[in-house]
Amino acid sequence: MTHRPSLKLTCGIFDHLDDDGRDVGRQYEDRLVLAEAYDRLGFYAYHVAEHHCTPHGRSPSPSLFLSSAAQRTRHLRLGPLVMLLNLYHPLRAFEEICMLDQLSGGRLELGLGRGALPVELGYFGISEDVAPSRYEEANDILLKALRGGALSYQGRHFQLNQVPLTLTTHQRPCPPIWVTTNRPETAIWAAGNGANLACVGPAAGVRKITDAYHTHRERSPSAPDRGPFVGLLRMIVIGRSEADAYSLARSAYEQWLTSFKFLYELNDIPTPQPLPLTFEAAIESELCVVGTPTSVRNVLLNQLEEAGANYLLCQVAFGNLPLDASLYTARTIQSELLGQS
Numbered sequence: 001m002t003h004r005p006s007l008k009l010t011c012g013i014f015d016h017l018d019d020d021g022r023d024v025g026r027q028y029e030d031r032l033v034l035a036e037a038y039d040r041l042g043f044y045a046y047h048v049a050e051h052h053c054t055p056h057g058r059s060p061s062p063s064l065f066l067s068s069a070a071q072r073t074r075h076l077r078l079g080p081l082v083m084l085l086n087l088y089h090p091l092r093a094f095e096e097i098c099m100l101d102q103l104s105g106g107r108l109e110l111g112l113g114r115g116a117l118p119v120e121l122g123y124f125g126i127s128e129d130v131a132p133s134r135y136e137e138a139n140d141i142l143l144k145a146l147r148g149g150a151l152s153y154q155g156r157h158f159q160l161n162q163v164p165l166t167l168t169t170h171q172r173p174c175p176p177i178w179v180t181t182n183r184p185e186t187a188i189w190a191a192g193n194g195a196n197l198a199c200v201g202p203a204a205g206v207r208k209i210t211d212a213y214h215t216h217r218e219r220s221p222s223a224p225d226r227g228p229f230v231g232l233l234r235m236i237v238i239g240r241s242e243a244d245a246y247s248l249a250r251s252a253y254e255q256w257l258t259s260f261k262f263l264y265e266l267n268d269i270p271t272p273q274p275l276p277l278t279f280e281a282a283i284e285s286e287l288c289v290v291g292t293p294t295s296v297r298n299v300l301l302n303q304l305e306e307a308g309a310n311y312l313l314c315q316v317a318f319g320n321l322p323l324d325a326s327l328y329t330a331r332t333i334q335s336e337l338l339g340q341s
Contacts, residue, residue: 009304011338012045013038013330014081014198014233014313017065018259019055021320027058028065030323032072034316037327039073041334045109046073047081047178047198047313052120056259063096070104078104081198082113082180086126086134090141090158097146097175098167106170111178111198112139119267133157143193146174178229182274184212191217191228198231198313201274202286203306206232210308232309235288236316238296238329249290250279252319259319297336312337 013034020027035046048066051057059065062080069078078100085093101108114135115121118128126134137155145151145165153160169175177195181187182205190197191213199206210230217228237252239245257277264271276282283290289299304312314333317326 008310009301009312009337010044010229010310011312011314011333012047012077012231013043014047014049014315015059015317016049016051016057016256016259016315017059018256018318019058021255024058028068031065031317032069033323034326034330035069035076036072037330039076041330042338043076043314043330043334044311045077045079047079047109047111050080050082050084050087050115051117052084052087053123054120054259054263056262063100067100067103070100070107075107077107077109079109079111079175079178081109081111081178082115083111084115084121085112085138085142086114086121086131087124088138090138090145091151091160091163093138093142094145094165095167097142098169101169101171101175102167104170106175108169108171108175109178109196110175111180112142113180116272117263117269119263119269130157148173178231182206182209184209187213188216191215194228196229196231196311198233198311199307199309200233200287203232203303206307206309214308229311230309231311231313232304232307233313233315234286234300234303235282235318236296236300236314236329236333237288237290237321237325238293238332239290239325240292240328242291242295245290245292248321248325249288252321253279253282253288255319293332293336296332300337 038046048059048062049057050062052060066078121131134157137157141153141158151160151163151165178198179186179190179195180198182201187197187209197213199209213230237245237249261271276285276287282288286303289296316329
């Protein structure tokens, strides 16, 4: 397969902010240095995951971290991927969203979701049987609040009566919305609501999701001058040689995997079936793309085309990757992909 020159590619950054084995304050500072680099290099956005009570996520409050990143950057867009709405009262979520969009000068990209691991919600008293309906109500309330006006809602979990909304987002009518999924039905909802899509998995499997999305999508009212983003997530390590890249990536993936499995092992829960349990499996399943600048460029462009994606979510900082290694990968993506698209 060859890359089609007509593909208009945009690159963003995804980050679990998983434990790198060092002091957490130092890790925050390193990530802010990386955010400044992403800004200079022309990446579109910096998306940060939300996880709780696990070394897999050292940013349990993405809004706090991203408000710092907003002050260190000028053009880079910022947002949670995803904000776990079940852990917020929807009014509190709305107010944080307004603040972050205003503090960043209208650079918020808003990812919304339920979360992948019920035990994280359980630590906060949100049971697995309540979580789906509570999320649906919170999502409905939040989207209604973003449209403005006094807010009323009567549901099973939330009752609101003419609540005055005194804050607004900088972007009107609201910031771009993102959802992550590997299910066609969620992709169809995203398409019908003008949301952007983020997917992970082998390109051939992702294509089923993006086909469903494109078939049902409506042009997003928040971005009338362009179609929505359809994102493909990849963990990327680029080295000056294949050997260097694989050495760095193997060690980093093994530490990332240990963090990922922490809550599953602590609670005796089977890990998700698609999770690659070895570095070799991560390469084989296309989760990790590792190599020299030229080899990585070719692999990524082919996978993006096969997946039907126009947005590459680059995870360039994970596990114990040194700051310099992440910076080298980011700079190379800029020269090999951003500079060519």
